[in-house]
Amino acid sequence: KAGVTQTPRYLIKTRGQQVTLSCSPISGHRSVSWYQQTPGQGLQFLFEYFSETQRNKGNFPGRFSGRQFSNSRSEMNVSTLELGDSALYLCASTLQGMGETQYFGPGTRLLVL
């Protein structure tokens, strides 16, 4: 089975812009979670989607949003980018999202200038 894929791998944006990142889960996995990873804060949970519905959300401002499509692919969007949004954004998938082992994609490295 192919693993979790994320596009793009690298992205450079300027403050105030918006960005959309994409994640394709492992085939058959219906739960997709997003994390932000920074050197100072470690891995921080953003949100989780299952069957096109957001079931869980971390403590991030409303500028961070996401969605999931019927084929389980997910996108996350960050609007009005700030310098502090520079991070590695990781996507993880599981079958149901209820305690199973998460499998991660390679991440999207976002740099905000």
Added chain:
Amino acid sequence: GQQLNQSPQSMFIQEGEDVSMNCTSSSIFNTWLWYKQDPGEGPVLLIALYKAGELTSNGRLTAQFGITRKDSFLNISASIPSDVGIYFCAGPVYPNTNAGKSTFGDGTTLTVKP
């Protein structure tokens, strides 16, 4: 919220040496996961533990799920240069009411000197 205390924070060892790192929590876990992350890449699952007391090996790696369900350790035997990276412990908290969310330790950065 639930927190995982991972130690040591970093390790500098000589090639060939054995390595041991551990994770503790004040909360019960019903799954313990160990991941390795290379710079600029996503975490890769090394070992998953599902049962208290379970001892599982994956090549030179061995991990154990503590019987209290509140701790786990990872051992690497005969380290090699490609073992360099950041090792994370993680897991959903029991009972799992947080859909799709795993809690992560802060990581152990391993450096192996040839």
